[in-house]
Amino acid sequence: MTLARRITFGFWLVITLSLTMLYLSRPELINPGQLVNFLRQLGPLVLVGYFLLSVFRPVILVPSTVLIIVGTLLFPDWPFLVFAISLSAIVFSAALIYYFFNFLGIDKLFEHKHPARLRWLEKQLALKGFWIVVGWSMFPFVPTDAICYVAGTFRMHIGKFLLGVMLGEIPVVVFYVMGGTWFFGS
Numbered sequence: 001m002t003l004a005r006r007i008t009f010g011f012w013l014v015i016t017l018s019l020t021m022l023y024l025s026r027p028e029l030i031n032p033g034q035l036v037n038f039l040r041q042l043g044p045l046v047l048v049g050y051f052l053l054s055v056f057r058p059v060i061l062v063p064s065t066v067l068i069i070v071g072t073l074l075f076p077d078w079p080f081l082v083f084a085i086s087l088s089a090i091v092f093s094a095a096l097i098y099y100f101f102n103f104l105g106i107d108k109l110f111e112h113k114h115p116a117r118l119r120w121l122e123k124q125l126a127l128k129g130f131w132i133v134v135g136w137s138m139f140p141f142v143p144t145d146a147i148c149y150v151a152g153t154f155r156m157h158i159g160k161f162l163l164g165v166m167l168g169e170i171p172v173v174v175f176y177v178m179g180g181t182w183f184f185g186s
Helices: 003-025 032-040 043-055 064-074 079-104 106-113 115-138 144-153 158-184
Strands: none
Touching: 003 079, 032 043, 032 064, 043 064, 043 079, 064 079, 064 158, 079 144, 079 158, 115 144, 115 158, 144 158
């Protein structure tokens, strides 16, 4: 791993651990109501702020579910807009994670510790990676970000990967948008 990659990895690790500890000590920071109030302060740029927050959510470690609910609170009369922004942001953020972990070269770190498991996983991704990504993305109890790390590490074909994320996330996003609109709507 090059010096630049080590520095980037160290920086990412410090940010991740710091934000995790911050959110554990102050969970109200990722409360949908608090995020709605923060975004409303942007005035006419609320839509841009919501999209950017949704795209860069992996950097600030806010789950996409929280941001979908925020969207339904911000735009209760526009569920299709919330769906489009949420799904687009999930795909963009998946690409960010994919390329970030590819850049870091995490595969070389794991290669030394678990070469047999890595070969097996790489083979599975080569054979049925698209369907693994679709299924993983569709399952709401596991973070989609994890499969993004794996796909980026093993350099899965980016088109197949992003299509798999998009198809898997469609039912989840529809569920949260419609549920949020119904539950929080006036």
